[in-house]
Amino acid sequence: MLNINSTNPLGQKWEFVDVDKPVKEQDAATRRRVRVGAMRAFRRRQRLQQLDVFQSTRPSDPTRDLESELEQSSSYVSLDQASTTCTDLAQPIEQNDARETLRNLDPAGTKSVGLSQEQHYLLNHFNLLLCHRPFRFPPKTDNRVGALWFHQALEDQLLLEATLHNAAVHLDGLYKRQASTQALRHKANTIRLVNECLKSPDGVSDSIIGAVVLMAWTANYNGNLPEMQLHLDGLARMVRIRGGLKTLGLGGLLHALVTRLDLIAVTLTNSKPRFAALGESGFIDTSASGGVACVLLESMEGVLAPLSVIFKNIRHLLALQDSFASDHGDSDRTILFVEKRSFIFNRLLSTQKSKSPPTEKAHTYLYEPCRIAALIFMEYALARDTPNQNMLRKLCENLQSSFRTTTKTAELQQLWDQDLSSLKVLLWVYYIGGMVATESLDREWFSYRTARCMMSLGFHEWSEVESCLLELLWTDMMHDQACTGLWEQVQQQLRGSLIA
Known part of the structure; x- marks a missing residue:
């Protein structure tokens, strides 16, 4: 134990005292504080041991291997480099247990794919604020279509990068700042992955079209009409290669996105739609009803x-x-x-x-x-x-x-x-x-x-x-x-x- 030599008030120093020897300065309040601190430390260690036992007994997740793959890729951002606030995405994280805290507060289940905190924040921003905008949903309805896109993006690296790029650019616009390093990095990764997928023998997939659609929406956020039209011209060629809008997947989601984006460009440029209408089956026959x-x-x-x-x-x-x-x-x-x-x-x-x-x-x-x-x-x-x-x-x-x-x-x-x-x-x-x-x-x-x-x-x-x-x-x-x-x-x- 420690004792303070109070004989000289101007030169107090610490001395080690044998625990068996009585110390007059050690009163009841001091002993109580020591016991409380020791008990708190004991309970903290006990909770950590219980958490380790629980983690070791959990069943293995088949998608957990994706975490190591993302960590090895160049697009992965570690938590030490991720941001905790929306005002400065480049601010480093000082807490060592930030990853564990994030995973305990992960309602979207993004921890299974090993997302960093920055990526987790951007995905939540996209899911809460951006998913419903292209569709202009009727009032008081759930954004279930946006949830469909969100879960699809978690399974496809190309769609994930395009979604993160879209959210990062929207955040930069909200705070009226120049393009952040995160937005530029996700844009470069999206372009690289699109080029790689176009070289594959599978042809034009839904993920490629979805990524280009999101890049066009990003240009729409910035008011960059020439870039938006450039992406739409590329989409028109891709859709023709696929055989028309009806061949697009995701339950009609890509169909609606492409059409809505084209309508915005057509209105702003006073031109004609690039894509054909949905067909007469989509037109409501009301000839028998009066009005x-x-x-x-x-x-x-x-x-x-x-x-x-x-x-x-x-x-x-x-x-x-x-x-x-x-x-x-x-x-x-x-x-x-x-x-x-x-x-x-x-x-x-x-x-x-x-x-x-x-x-x-x-x-x-x-x-x-x-x-x-x-x-x-x-x-x-x-x-x-x-x-x-x-x-x-x-x-x-x-x-x-x-x-x-x-x-x-x-x-x-x-x-x-x-x-x-x-x-x-x-x-x-x-x-x-x-x-x-x-x-x-x-x-x-x-x-x-x-x-x-x-x-x-x-x-x-x-x-x-x-x-x-x-x-x-x-x-x-x-x-x-x-x-x-x-x-x-x-x-x-x-x-x-x-x-x-």
């Missing part, structure tokens, strides 16, 4: 009749989305929803303008604005929580341009004012465009024209406007903050017109 939308559009000398069928299919898709809100659909139903939505997008983007020659009838000039407004409605209503803002901005710009390109705007307005059906369609088009307009001048442009249509129709209340919107395409979910703000601007325009 006010078809009556209103088909009554306009047949000019808008092609859009009438598409509008009825969009209504059917809205009903399918409402069924998701009441119960949690499985992955098959979710894929079906995404496929039907992609098909209708393709039909709207591929539909050409009416071939009938321009006449004194103003209905011909409503075709293009109505088609663009339908695209805006689909992206806004069917992607309620996460619409693609770049797509909405581009579509809003195209909608305004569709009215400005004609040289007979004044004459057309006079013809439209004399036709009740044209005024209702215009009211719907202007209101849909005004809801997604972000600039104040654009919102004023749409609100002024909406108020003018209301005055021509004799509308004064929101109930009258909503009834008109329901005749074409509208849902209660659209009545949000953007809708309320636009309605307030429209009322201001109406009050100003009455005063004038």
Whole structure:
């Protein structure tokens, strides 16, 4: 035991004292602290021994051999180099037991493949935040399709590297920083593995297509449209080699991803879709069912009749989305929803303008604005929580341009004012465009024209406007903050017109 020589208060020192000799300074409190510390150390050693016994008696995992393979590969990142925070992925870890702590807190089961803490963090970020974005799932639904991709990536090294690269680039964008070393390393590994897989005799596999799709989505995060188009051109060649979109695996997951990515690029570039639509089997036959939308559009000398069928299919898709809100659909139903939505997008983007020659009838000039407004409605209503803002901005710009390109705007307005059906369609088009307009001048442009249509129709209340919107395409979910703000601007325009 130790004793402090207190004879000289200015020069105290430690002395070793025989335990058999009584020490006056050792009081009851000191003995109690010593016993508590010794008991804590004993219990800690006992728990560690029990943990070792439990680990030694666990059955062997057949996938555990992958850990040694990943450790030998150049893409493996040790825990001493991994990061614990999302703000600095390169920050070293000082705890020696970090790997064991990670494995004890591993709900996704990533420890079986020997993932580092950095890889574990990136996969969780992808699974929680990024999986659902390409699909724009209906509200209140589980992301079961994202879980399917997540588990597939754990079994394929190429998909794993592409997924980690996608998550790392998204994190760099969130924190507005330059490309991290982790993102560059995973990108290099993805490109290397893609080149190696393309040389194999197996041809173009699902993992290769999935990796290229994720690289294209990564370019979409950065707003790099040329790189995104480059990846899409490569995907188009790969899909042709495979024999079409229907040959892709993962239960339709790759099919939906490729189609959605192509729709974004087509909208931003005003081009035609690279990939064929899903086929007539994906188109909903509603010819036997009635609907006010078809009556209103088909009554306009047949000019808008092609859009009438598409509008009825969009209504059917809205009903399918409402069924998701009441119960949690499985992955098959979710894929079906995404496929039907992609098909209708393709039909709207591929539909050409009416071939009938321009006449004194103003209905011909409503075709293009109505088609663009339908695209805006689909992206806004069917992607309620996460619409693609770049797509909405581009579509809003195209909608305004569709009215400005004609040289007979004044004459057309006079013809439209004399036709009740044209005024209702215009009211719907202007209101849909005004809801997604972000600039104040654009919102004023749409609100002024909406108020003018209301005055021509004799509308004064929101109930009258909503009834008109329901005749074409509208849902209660659209009545949000953007809708309320636009309605307030429209009322201001109406009050100003009455005063004038």
